[in-house]
Amino acid sequence: MRIDVLNGVNLDILGRRDPELYGDSSLQDLETQIYAWARELGLQVRCRQTNHEGEFVGWIHEALDGADALVLNPGAWSHYSWAIHDAVEPFVGPVVEVHISNVDEREEWRRSSVLEGLTHTRIVGRGVAGYREALEALRGLA
Numbered sequence: 397m398r399i400d401v402l403n404g405v406n407l408d409i410l411g412r413r414d415p416e417l418y419g420d421s422s423l424q425d426l427e428t429q430i431y432a433w434a435r436e437l438g439l440q441v442r443c444r445q446t447n448h449e450g451e452f453v454g455w456i457h458e459a460l461d462g463a464d465a466l467v468l469n470p471g472a473w474s475h476y477s478w479a480i481h482d483a484v485e486p487f488v489g490p491v492v493e494v495h496i497s498n499v500d501e502r503e504e505w506r507r508s509s510v511l512e513g514l515t516h517t518r519i520v521g522r523g524v525a526g527y528r529e530a531l532e533a534l535r536g537l538a
C-alpha cells in the first residue's frame with residue numbers, strides 16, 4: 397500500500413510551536429519517525445510538507461493516481477480550505493486526517509474540518525503518535 401503523508405501550513409516549524417500543544421519533535425524528527433514506523437508496518441510511505449496551498453492541492457492531485465491512501469494534516473487549512481476539500485473528494489482510497497493537538501478542545505474555529513465526510517478516520521490530540529495510529533489504521537485495511 398502506497399501512502400502519501402502530507403503536512404500543510406506551519407507544520408515545518410514543529411519543535412518551535414507551543415510544546416504543550418505540539419510536543420517538541422521537529423518536522424524532520426516526525427518524518428524520520430514516520431518512515432521508521434512504515435518500515436516496521438510494511439507500508440510504503442512518502443512524506444511531504446508545504447506552506448503553499450496550491451502545492452498541497454497539486455500533491456493531492458498526484459495522489460489520485462499515485463497513492464492508495466492519504467494521511468493528511470493540512471494545519472489551519474483544515475478549517476477553511478474548500479479547495480482542499482474539493483481536491484480530496486475524488487480520491488477513492490482511504491483518507492486519515494491527523495491533528496497533533498486536540499482541535500476539538502481548542503478554539504471554536506478549529507473544531508470544524510473541510511475533510512468532514514471524506515475521511516475514513518480522524519485522529520486528534522495524540523501528539524506525533526497520531527501518525528503511527530493513522531498508519532496502523534491503514535495497514536488494517538490492506
Ligand code: DQA
Nearest residue numbers: 406471472495496497499506
Ligand atoms: C493542527 C491543528 C490546527 O488547528 C493548526 O492550525 C495547526 C496544526 C494540529 O496538528 O494540531 O497548524 O493541524
